[in-house]
Amino acid sequence: MTLDPDAVKLCCINGYSSDAVSLLLGESYHPGGVALTRRLLDQLGCGPQPHLLDVASGRGTTALLAAAEYGAQVDGVDLAPADVALATGAAAARGLDTQVSFQHGDAERLPYADATFDLVVCECALCVFPDKPTATQELSRMLKPGGRLGVADITADSKRLPEELTTVAAWAACIADARPASEYVDLLTDAGLRVTQVEDHHQAVARMVDQIAARLELLRITSPGGLEELGVEIAQSRTVLDAARRGILDGVISYTLIVAEKP
Amino acid sequence: MRVAHDEVFVELTRSICPVCKVVVDGEVNVRDDQVFLRKRCAQHGEFEARVYGDAQMYLDSMRFNKPGTVPLQFQTEVSAGCPSDCGLCPEHKQHACLGIIEVNTGCNLDCPICFADSGHQADGYSITLDQCANMLNTFVAAEGEPEVVMLSGGEPTIHKDILAMVDLAQQRPISAVNLNTNGIRLASDKRFVTDLGRRNRPGRRVNVYLQFDGLDAETHLAIRGRDLRKIKQRALDNCAEAGLTVTLVAAIEKHVNEHEIGPVIRQGLGHPAVRSIAFQPVTHSGRHVEFDPLTRLTNSDVLHAITEQLPQWFTINDFFPVPCCFPTCRSVTYLITQGHPDDGDFGLVPIPRLLQVEDYLDYVTNRVVPDLAVREALEKLWSASAFIGTDTSDDRLTKVAEALDCADACGVNLPEAVAQITDNAFMIVVQDFQDPYTLNVRQLKKCCVEEIAPDGRLIPFCAYNSVGYREEVRAQMSGVKVDPVVPNARPLQSLLAPTRYGSRTAKP
Numbered sequence: 001m002t003l004d005p006d007a008v009k010l011c012c013i014n015g016y017s018s019d020a021v022s023l024l025l026g027e028s029y030h031p032g033g034v035a036l037t038r039r040l041l042d043q044l045g046c047g048p049q050p051h052l053l054d055v056a057s058g059r060g061t062t063a064l065l066a067a068a069e070y071g072a073q074v075d076g077v078d079l080a081p082a083d084v085a086l087a088t089g090a091a092a093a094r095g096l097d098t099q100v101s102f103q104h105g106d107a108e109r110l111p112y113a114d115a116t117f118d119l120v121v122c123e124c125a126l127c128v129f130p131d132k133p134t135a136t137q138e139l140s141r142m143l144k145p146g147g148r149l150g151v152a153d154i155t156a157d158s159k160r161l162p163e164e165l166t167t168v169a170a171w172a173a174c175i176a177d178a179r180p181a182s183e184y185v186d187l188l189t190d191a192g193l194r195v196t197q198v199e200d201h202h203q204a205v206a207r208m209v210d211q212i213a214a215r216l217e218l219l220r221i222t223s224p225g226g227l228e229e230l231g232v233e234i235a236q237s238r239t240v241l242d243a244a245r246r247g248i249l250d251g252v253i254s255y256t257l258i259v260a261e262k263p
Numbered sequence: 264m265r266v267a268h269d270e271v272f273v274e275l276t277r278s279i280c281p282v283c284k285v286v287v288d289g290e291v292n293v294r295d296d297q298v299f300l301r302k303r304c305a306q307h308g309e310f311e312a313r314v315y316g317d318a319q320m321y322l323d324s325m326r327f328n329k330p331g332t333v334p335l336q337f338q339t340e341v342s343a344g345c346p347s348d349c350g351l352c353p354e355h356k357q358h359a360c361l362g363i364i365e366v367n368t369g370c371n372l373d374c375p376i377c378f379a380d381s382g383h384q385a386d387g388y389s390i391t392l393d394q395c396a397n398m399l400n401t402f403v404a405a406e407g408e409p410e411v412v413m414l415s416g417g418e419p420t421i422h423k424d425i426l427a428m429v430d431l432a433q434q435r436p437i438s439a440v441n442l443n444t445n446g447i448r449l450a451s452d453k454r455f456v457t458d459l460g461r462r463n464r465p466g467r468r469v470n471v472y473l474q475f476d477g478l479d480a481e482t483h484l485a486i487r488g489r490d491l492r493k494i495k496q497r498a499l500d501n502c503a504e505a506g507l508t509v510t511l512v513a514a515i516e517k518h519v520n521e522h523e524i525g526p527v528i529r530q531g532l533g534h535p536a537v538r539s540i541a542f543q544p545v546t547h548s549g550r551h552v553e554f555d556p557l558t559r560l561t562n563s564d565v566l567h568a569i570t571e572q573l574p575q576w577f578t579i580n581d582f583f584p585v586p587c588c589f590p591t592c593r594s595v596t597y598l599i600t601q602g603h604p605d606d607g608d609f610g611l612v613p614i615p616r617l618l619q620v621e622d623y624l625d626y627v628t629n630r631v632v633p634d635l636a637v638r639e640a641l642e643k644l645w646s647a648s649a650f651i652g653t654d655t656s657d658d659r660l661t662k663v664a665e666a667l668d669c670a671d672a673c674g675v676n677l678p679e680a681v682a683q684i685t686d687n688a689f690m691i692v693v694q695d696f697q698d699p700y701t702l703n704v705r706q707l708k709k710c711c712v713e714e715i716a717p718d719g720r721l722i723p724f725c726a727y728n729s730v731g732y733r734e735e736v737r738a739q740m741s742g743v744k745v746d747p748v749v750p751n752a753r754p755l756q757s758l759l760a761p762t763r764y765g766s767r768t769a770k771p
Contacts, residue, residue: 033619034619034622035619035622207580210578210580210616211616213616214612214613214616214617215617217610217611217612218599218617221599221600221601221610221612221687222599222601
């Protein structure tokens with residue numbers, strides 16, 4: 001399947017910043033929620049000193065958590081201007097605006113100088129970047145020597161993906177262009193990083209699918225009109241969710257946490 | 264050659280000999296992915312019982328262990344140590360979420376399974392209104408404003424003063440009264456049901472805790488000795504008519520009615536009076552049929568049965584341990600439902616799928632709780648005092664619903680949903696009470712379900728049924744000698760003789 005990269009990026013921006021997505025996914029947009037974010041930051045050895053970059057920072061959940069709970073100095077970058085604005089507002093509201101700042105930017109051309117950061121995180125985003133080799137080169141470029149990158153992402157054996165999950169609409173759900181964990185390891189290695197840890201968390205993505213299905217069902221019960229207004233089609237959504245469940249059960253789809261170090 | 268153990272030793276604890284009730288050390292071991300409690304009495308030898316069917320769930324549940332709350336008042340002092348000083352003694356780790364008053368020992372049934380050893384018995388006791396008032400006062404002195412008191416028995420509805428006892432409870436700062444009944448009077452005495460319904464009002468709720476073990480005649484005969492299906496249905500319908508909420512309470516025994524777990528849930532979801540269901544693996548104290556302690560049912564078995572019998576609605580992750588008591592004692596889930604289960608567009612959403620409950624109720628590994636108000640709301644819901652239909656539960660459900668609402672972030676506002684949510688909420692509880700075989704003081708010390716004894720003690724329910732307190736209180740109150748009850752367990756058969764109430768005691 002070939003897709004126009006710009007169309008994909010636009011789809012992601014619209015998908016990720018849309019009300020329908022936030023309604024169905026809740027506050028945390030990635031599998032495992034804040035618990036898995038904490039695990040990722042723990043594995044990176046995040047603490048009060050390091051300068052951390054969050055690539056595809058969304059509405060700022062991870063960046064704010066790293067600042068509030070770990071005391072890190074954080075920059076967040078995201079492709080969706082609406083999310084950058086919301087994240088900036090959230091940082092101000094929590095009094096973290098001296099510690100965290102957000103800006104608009106493309107992961108394939110990150111707006112920072114080489115070797116600016118001690119730590120870089122990229123959660124549930126690499127899978128939707130159309131040019132993955134360029135994006136991983138950029139992630140690597142951000143790191144100081146000895147710095148560490150934490151990637152948590154949907155991993156999938158794309159050749160075996162259920163058909164319902166290969167459409168453009170499924171891109172925003174992180175699945176259609178996800179790669180097997182081994183391919184991410186290769187990409188990071190090619191970008192000059194040394195992978196030190198790979199962890200499978202398929203339960204986290206299974207749970208997220210259940211959560212989306214439950215939110216959909218709750219809205220169907222309580223506010224069917226609202227779903228219609230947002231253009232969510234229940235039968236079609238269920239088909240996609242069932243396909244995702246099948247994929248997880250068959251070991252085709254998972255969620256993987258990867259830590260890599262810059263030599 | 265050295266040989267490896269076939270089990271992992273996970274805890275050292277204290278228990279009792281099921282025969283002579285002397286306090287002994289106990290070992291908790293994991294073997295074949297299940298959890299067993301083993302102990303040895305110098306006189307009666309070794310005993311072992313299955314206490315949790317799923318070792319991973321048992322170990323995972325430990326992080327849901329909430330620090331207890333100290334009650335306003337203790338009733339006894341520490342002298343011999345747990346479980347001999349009940350209670351509550353100052354070494355107890357938790358206050359009473361739920362107080363139980365047994366108003367009598369007599370019953371209009373003689374069930375083959377009855378932990379209270381009740382029945383058509385001439386030599387039992389009934390408490391007086393004065394005694395009931397004193398027991399309620401003890402509870403209020405210990406708790407301040409208790410959430411809920413349960414009136415039980417025997418069969419409390421055959422006590423001539425039962426309505427006056429409900430009134431006594433409602434005159435005190437107790438938010439809800441739970442009436443634990445077999446439903447016979449509710450089925451036949453509509454005036455009584457109406458009188459109860461009139462007492463169910465905002466701030467002073469009355470909920471019926473209706474014994475309901477299944478839908479098959481065989482189940483009724485095996486557990487209750489009578490086919491009560493029509494009676495149960497009439498009782499339910501009468502409660503609905505009188506505006507009373509009902510909890511279906513199913514005692515589940517191995518090889519008897521495990522297959523009824525799904526049908527009971529379906530029945531509950533389909534009846535307008537029913538707002539919650541409680542499953543209890545049969546407690547092997549008092550009167551019960553012969554059982555094998557090594558294969559007895561546990562909470563995790565009931566949870567797995569729910570997901571196996573109703574896979575379209577439930578997964579094992581929909582249930583969370585209750586943090587106020589010891590987390591292996593009780594698991595709960597809440598549902599939001601709409602319509603009748605037989606309808607094509609029936610809707611059912613387990614609340615734990617909507618938010619990460621463990622982000623709020625994990626007391627061991629959590630560093631930062633996302634929202635303390637949501638935690639508090641969840642704590643009240645995941646507690647032994649939670650009964651759907653009480654104002655507290657409604658209030659907490661609304662709070663949780665508000666946490667789910669993303670009206671600020673997205674176009675859809677859910678005000679109507681939030682208003683409706685309490686009417687559509689449904690609770691499922693799975694509770695494994697301990698018996699003389701399974702008693703573990705680690706759990707007992709944090710027990711939050713207390714028997715209020717007529718002499719003013721608050722005795723943890725599982726200690727009351729296991730250690731000999733029930734027999735002691737009955738002897739005191741009735742003036743009749745009461746034999747110490749020993750479980751009717753397969754390995755003990757050669758030691759046992761029947762008591763006159765149908766339970767077993769040790770041969771002299």
